[in-house]
Amino acid sequence: MSSDEDESMSEQEEQTKSGKEDNGSVLDYIMSLESVPSKLPPHLELLKTRVLCKIDAPQHTDTIQYSGAYAALGVDNSIRLDNFRQNFKVQVNRLTEDDIEFDMIGIDPALANAFRRILIAEVPTMAIERIYMANNTSVIQDEVLSHRLGLIPIGADPRLFEYPENAGNEKNEKNTIVFKLHVRCERQQPRITVKSNELKWLPNGSELPSEDIKPNSSSKPKTFTSFSCSQDSLPEFSGNPIAPRNLDIILAKLGPGQEIELEAHAVKGIGRTHAKWSPVATAWYRMLPEVVLLKEVEDELAEELKNKCPVGVFDIEDIGKGRKRATVARPRSCTLCRECIRGGKEWEDRVALRRVKDHFIFTVESTGALPPEVLFTEAVKILEEKCERVITELS
Amino acid sequence: MFSVGKQLPYPVVGDAGIDKQFLAAPIKSAVDKFQLLPEFLKVRGLVKQHLDSFNYFVKTEIKKIVRANDRIVASKHPNIYLRFKDVRIGEPSIMVDGSPEKITPQTCRLSDLTSLINKQGYSLDCAVKLYSVATWKYAAPILVNVEYIQGSPGQMTRVEKNDVVIGRMPIMLRSCCCVLYGKDEAELAKLGECPLDPGGYFVIKGTEKVLLIQEQLSKNRIIIDTDKKGNITASVTSSTEAIKSKTVVVMENEKIWLLLNQFPKKVPIMVVMKAMGMESDQEVVQMVGRDPRYSSLLLPSIEECAKSGVYTKEQALEYLESKVKKSMFITDSSEKEGRAxxxxxxxxxxxxxxxQNNFRPKCIYVAVMMRRMMDAILNKDTMDDKDLFKTMISEAKMWIDKFLEKNNKTSRFDFSHVIPKPLLAVQWSACDNIEYISRDTITNGLERTLSSGNFDIKRFKMxxxxxxxxLTRLSFIGTMGHMTRVSPQFEKSRKVSGPRALQPSQWGMLCPCDTPEGEGCGLVKNLALMTHVTTDEEEGPLISLCYYLGVEDLELLSGEELHTPFSFLVIFNGLILGKHxxxxRFATSMRKLRRAGKIGEFVSIYVNEKQRCIYLASDGGRVCRPLVIADKGISRVKEHHMKELTDGVRTFDDFLRDGLIEYLDVNEENNALIALYEGDATAETTHIEIEPFTILGCAMGKQAMGNIAYNQLCRKDTLLYLLVYPQRPLLTTRTIELVGYDKLGxxxxxxxAVMSYSGYDIEDAIVMNKSSLDxxxxxxxxxxxxAVTIQKYDNNTSDRILRPDRTADNAGHMQILDEDGLAAPGEIIRPNDIYxxxxxxxxxxxxxxxxxANLPDSAYRPSREKFSGPEGESCVVDRVILCSDKNNMMCINFLFRHTRRPELGDKFSSRHGQKGVCGTxxxxxxxPFSERGICPDLIMNPHGxxxxxxxxxxxxxxGGKAGVSCGRFHYGSAFGERSGHADKVETISETLVKHGFSYSGKDFIYSGPLGVLY
Structure with a gap:
């Protein structure tokens, strides 16, 4: 057994690298011996792989990661890369412009959660960070308007930009996108609603002078940015100008005679600093629902069970002689409302609601800067980078 | 064509063509009377008690006051007089260079004084005007028509003059004198006024002032109580236009005494009776009642009187004369007839x-007082509970009228004191004595009173x-709550529990929940939603009506007849009219007349079986509320009435006029049996509540941040808290909609998420989501x-504002200044910046x-104003308002705006008082996140x-969860489940289940850091 533990230690260290060939073959040999039980007994297997959702609380929610957890039974619990490779599967269920739903099977919740956390907080996007308010006579306060502008998703690929810190806080064409907003509601006109489509991209950088203009200086006045070239001359943007992703976001309302004139500078950042840089509206997963009928549910009870579920998990099948039996037809749609196991002990004994611990139904709702599938691969890249950093730090 | 084999979903019509479903449906019994509420509030409103009181004052009371002392005679020349013929209140205006100019409340709010320049220039379109008037308040002139004698004593002419200004009256907003009266929403917006603002307050020196509703013991009513020594007392607080006094009759050492301020020591009551002409002891006994128990209680007092040797009226008066307090100045009249x-x-x-010196009514009154005392001795039940609400009256009645009355008198004194002097000096030549009317006495007096809140009336020793x-402007609802507050007569520091307790008679009149914690608990109260406070009503016609209906006049009754069995005394506003x-039958016919609209709707008729009295009341200050009349338990308001109401054919007043609804005051409620719901009515039921939740007031979120008014950004409050994104609650109540809380959330x-998280949530702390805050x-x-004032000094010098020196050392702190030396609106201001x-x-x-003006620069020293605020907080100069204050000096108001996001230690609360600070x-x-990706905004600890x-x-x-999932606002009105104004928990749970949530509202959630199900 001690060899097992050694194994697992080396395994853990070398998770990212490929396992040692000879070690693996020795283990395979041991596993193939008849006296070694390769499987857990079913009741333990259930607790290991499933969360039991009871009426008031889930049970056995934790994952058992320790390689020697079942050592006494002679079962190896270590994670092995080739096993993972074999079992790991990704299945895309739905993919639209803004969101994706896919199944991620055969992965530990800690890893699935890491992707979720990175998606929310660490994948960068562009967002408006500085506002230069030239004029604002509307009722909306400068700060509030700036805050609203900041939350607008910008349809620009953040991979094409640098972090502003890298350039020593110099604002150049590589790290800043400049927008202009100039709206005025003429007198004797009805009120107007300013929407995000009024934000106009300035590929040549800021137009506002940063200092008082000297009347007789012939040189171009200094502005808030120092672009060396126009952004639309760059090949990435020449075909598709940068604009807010949604053009119908209400920014302000103007009454007759009111005017807003401002310049907005968008920079690259991550969601941990401020939620405006988060590339996702939200990203989350749920474990695969598993609904099991522990007893045969027939006739009226079957009918009752079918009607109980508001999302239609159960169905009824005819078993002949005019008898009916309940079946689990659509377990995936279970929302854990627990209506089916409400109504006393007998129902709890009939139906079991479970969650599969290593099967995740992952949903990513993008704000639009990047397509959702790209976001996920970005997240994987970031995790990879982090792992590499750990390895380099350790070695 | 019939499709074969397809069955109709359910059999709708049976063979005989009878709709079985219709027949099986329960009979719709209860009429939904909710619609009456908005109609009531449209007519009466939440602050109607203030407005009614003020309107009554300016329309009726002020005329009465002036009529009461209309003739002013110069003391030395009785022929010279001045007579006020009529009085009225003009339009709100301000004097500009001698000519009146109309004003609106909003201009008064904005200026402590005069010219208004809004530097930013977008929220206010105010012309630059320089008014030269001293006080800036929302006031209208008091105009009188006068008639007076002019000329020298030899040749006097009578002159009449109309519309003479004798003072300026602060005007209550939305009252009948206010420019806002009867204006619709668009017109109000044009005047810079919030349409939802209730009015009912004054604007004095730019601040809004509310006259609190005062609660005091009822006047002119006999109250039986025990004093500190345990003696039974009967006291009456008398109040007439002329005098206010308190009379106490006390039973001490088995004898009955009178306590009156004018007698330093107590005097035997029998002596007083004799002094009033009641020389026969037998008649006194008869008046009190022939029951031997009464006589035996009275006997010691009679003996006491005999012991003092008082047998006749003259002896009694002589005896009292020796006891009476000697007054400082003795006028001729009292000398003649004796002070006693x-x-x-x-x-x-x-x-x-x-x-005409007829003391008999007074004797009978004393006899009734003694009888009530003896009743109390013989039977403790008849003791009045002083704390019981029925003997209390909420005095919304404007104290100002009393005050003005006094002021009018001072103005008369001023007048009669001032006139004779020039008379002596100038020999009453062509001097126009109208000039001598002092305008400032009334104007300043009223202003001082309203702005300081101190009411001193020496004549009434008040x-x-x-x-x-x-007026609190923390939130819109806080303002509403402030307007309905009732302040107590007791000092708050007294450690008594009696008056703080909730009285059963407060049911429906005062909110049972809305009272502050701490010293004012139970003393400071709030009116309920449908409470109305009455104003005075003409007494004369009502009294004569009583006599027509068979009340036997007191004058015609002998003492013996007073208390014959089966006859009741009729007491009108504390005055004994006679017996019936x-x-x-009398009570029923009076009520019939009231329901028919022949007498005022607020007249109360109350039959007290125990005291064998019928109390009629028409005086002001009683609280009452409307109720639906039921005949033998069947509501008079029917479905078709309500339909007419919703169609707009019928108004609330029509309900009153048709006798479907009536107002009951606290006393008359004792004669009624009121069913809470129509279904509860039995044959004995006389009335049915309109809506059960109206017994409550509106007490939610007085300190809550949000919107305060539609004109909130045009106001000039010293401190103002606004929410950037206020919302309507998902779970609302009918009250919220009625008071407009949904419009100004x-x-x-x-x-x-109600769960434990991180340990930073103990002791009610809450955990907040950073992204939500972002x-x-x-x-x-x-x-x-x-505010900064540009002072002018006595030596003609004054402060000055200088253009900032951009090259100076401290130029950095002067960055935000404009060329005019004032901070520019929209600039970000940091601590130590000069504004x-x-x-x-x-x-x-x-x-x-x-x-x-030519002073050298060296004669000035800088007195710059530095902005002081916490380090790291960036504020913005929101507005700069220039105006001049009452001393005609320029006053510059700076409004600094700070937008802040919630921080650690900020306090948050739900609407149920579950408050907590932000812990992390x-x-x-x-x-944590749920199966559908829902992530909470904040986490509360379940231990709360x-x-x-x-x-x-x-x-x-x-309800909120169900509301957000089905897209409909849910209701949670108190007591509303039965009448359908609140969603039942069962139906809410059903909605939750329908949308795939657990019926209990509990969700399974995943841990954020670990990624597993909790």
Whole structure:
């Protein structure tokens, strides 16, 4: 057994690298011996792989990661890369412009959660960070308007930009996108609603002078940015100008005679600093629902069970002689409302609601800067980078 | 064509063509009377008691006051007089260079004084005007028509003059004198006024002042109580236009005494009776009642009187003369008839009038007082509970009228004192004595009273402090709550529990929940939703009506007849009118007349079986509320009435006029049996509540941040808290809709997880989601006002504002200044920044040589104003308002705006008083999330629930969740489940289940950091 533990230690260290060939073959040999039980007994297997959702609380929610957890039974619990490779599967269920739903099977919740956390907080996007308010006579306060502008998703690929810190806080064409907003509601006109489509991209950088203009200086006045070239001359943007992703976001309302004139500078950042840089509206997963009928549910009870579920998990099948039996037809749609196991002990004994611990139904709702599938691969890249950093730090 | 084999979903019509479903449906019995409420509020409104009182004052009372002392005669020349013929209130205006100019409340709010320049220039289109008037308040002139004698004593001419201004009256907003009266929403907006603002307050010196509703013991009523020594007393607080006095009759050592301020020591009551002409002891005994128990109680008093050797009226008066307090100045009249006599006539039981020296009504009154005392001795049940609400009256009646009355008198005194002097000096030549009317006495007196809240009326020996308060503008609902507050007569510091307890008679009149914690608990109250406070009503016609209906006049009754069995005394506003042999019949016919609209709707008729009295009341200050009349338990309001109401054919007043609804005051409620719901009515039921939840007031979120008014950004409050994104609550109540809370919300809807998290949530702390805060949750605006005055000094020098020196050392702190030396609106201001570059002259005392404008720079020292605020907080100069104050000096108001997001230690609360501070702010990825990706905005600790038992909050949690999932606002009105104004928890749970949630509202959630199900 001690060899097992050694194994697992080396395994853990070398998770990212490929396992040692000879070690693996020795283990395979041991596993193939008849006296070694390769499987857990079913009741333990259930607790290991499933969360039991009871009426008031889930049970056995934790994952058992320790390689020697079942050592006494002679079962190896270590994670092995080739096993993972074999079992790991990704299945895309739905993919639209803004969101994706896919199944991620055969992965530990800690890893699935890491992707979720990175998606929310660490994948960068562009967002408006500085506002230069030239004029604002509307009722909306400068700060509030700036805050609203900041939350607008910008349809620009953040991979094409640098972090502003890298350039020593110099604002150049590589790290800043400049927008202009100039709206005025003429007198004797009805009120107007300013929407995000009024934000106009300035590929040549800021137009506002940063200092008082000297009347007789012939040189171009200094502005808030120092672009060396126009952004639309760059090949990435020449075909598709940068604009807010949604053009119908209400920014302000103007009454007759009111005017807003401002310049907005968008920079690259991550969601941990401020939620405006988060590339996702939200990203989350749920474990695969598993609904099991522990007893045969027939006739009226079957009918009752079918009607109980508001999302239609159960169905009824005819078993002949005019008898009916309940079946689990659509377990995936279970929302854990627990209506089916409400109504006393007998129902709890009939139906079991479970969650599969290593099967995740992952949903990513993008704000639009990047397509959702790209976001996920970005997240994987970031995790990879982090792992590499750990390895380099350790070695 | 019929499709074969397809069955109809369910058989709708049976064979005989009978709709079985229709037949099986329960009979719709209860009429939904909810619609009456908005109609009631349209007619009466939440602050109607203030407006009614003020309207009554300016329309009726002020005329009465002036009529009461209309003739002013010069003391030395009786022929010279001045007579006020009529009085009225003009339009709100201000005097500009001698000519009146109309004003609106908003201009008064904005200016402590005069010219208005809004530097930013977009929110106000105010012309630059320089008014030269001293006080800036929302006031209208008091105009009188006068008639007076002019000329020298030899040749006098009578002159009449109309519309003479004798003073300026502060005007209550939305009253009948106000420019806002009867204006619709668009017109109000044009005047810069919020259409939802209730009015009912004054604007004095730019601040809004509310006259609080005062609660005091009822006047002119006999109250039986025990004093400190345990003696039974009967006391009457008399109040007439002329005098206010308190008469106490006390039983001490088995004898009955009179306590009156004018007698330093107590005097035997029998002596007083004799002094009033009741020489026969037998008649006194008869008047009290022939029951031997009464006589035996009275016997010691009679013996006491005999012991003092008082047998006749003259002896009694002589005896009293020796006891009476000697007054400082003795007028001729009292000398003649004896001071004791005049005290008995004018002060003793002042509410009972003495006509032509007829003291009999007073004697009977005393007899009734003694009888009630003896009843109390014989039977403790008949004791009045002083704390019982029925003997209390909420005095919304404007104290101002009393005050003005006094002021009018001072103005008369001024007048008669001032006139004779020039008379002596100038020999009453062509001097126009109208010039001598002092306008400022009334104007300044009223202003001082309203702005300080101190009411001192020497004549009535009344000194009240804190009668007015600055209207709280923390939130819209806080303002509403402030307007309905009832302030107590007791000092708050007294450690008594009796008056603090909730009285059963407060049911429906005062809110049972809305009272402050701490010293004012139970003393400071709030009116319920449908409460109305009455104003005075003409007494004369009602009295004669009583006589027509068979009340036997007191004058015609002998003492013996007074208390014959089966006859009841009729007492009208505390005055004994006589007796009636068939009390129930009398009461019924009076009520019929009231329901038919023949007498005022607020007249109350109350039959007290125990005291064998019928109490009629038409005086002001009683609280009452409308109820639906039921005949033998069947409501008079029928479905078709309500339909007419919703169609707009019928109004609330029509309901009153048709006798479907009537107002009952606290006393008359004792004669009624009121069913809470129509279904509960039995054959004995006389009335049915309109809506059960109207027994409550509106007490929610007084400190909550949100919107305060539609014109909130055009106001000039010293401190203003606004929410950037206020929301309507998902779980609303009918009250919320009635008071307009849904239009001017305070607060936001939050996704709340009730769970334990991180340990930073103990002791009611809450954990907040950083991303929610990033996205604008709980973001608020704090506005602060700073005022700088440009002083003018006695030596003609004055402060000056200088253009900032851009090259100076401190130029960095002067960056935000404009060329005019004032901070520019929209600039970000940091601590230590200068917002006004002001300089003051060094020499402000001694006269300077030459023109003050040409002072050298060296004669000034800088007195710049620095902005002080916490480090790291960036504020913005929101507005700069220039105006001149009452001393005609320029006053510059700066409004600083600070937008802040919630921080650690900020206090948050639900609507159920579950308050807590923010304990920590956590990243969204660390927050738990549900199976559908829902991530809460904040996390509350579940330990706050069991001990506080806030069941309402549990329902709100469910209702809000159901509301957000089905897209419909849910209702949670109190007592509303039965009448359909609140969603039942069962139906809410059903909605939750329908949308795939657990019926209990509990969700399974995943841990943010670990990624597993909790």
């Amino acid at each position: 006599y005049s005290v008995l006539r004018d002060v003793f039981l002042a509410n009972v009038p003495v006509h 000194h009240r402090k804190g009668m007015t308060q600055v 042999r068939r009390p129930q 305070a607060g936001q809807n939050a996704t709340v 996205r604008g949750f709980g973001r608020c605006i704090v506005m602060k006002k700073k 006004i570059n002001k300089q003051s002259p060094i020499n402000t005392r001694t006269q300077i040589i030459g023109s003050a 702010i956590v990243q969204q990825e660390d927050f 629930f069991p001990s506080r038992m806030t069941v309402g909050k549990m329902i709100e949690l469910l």
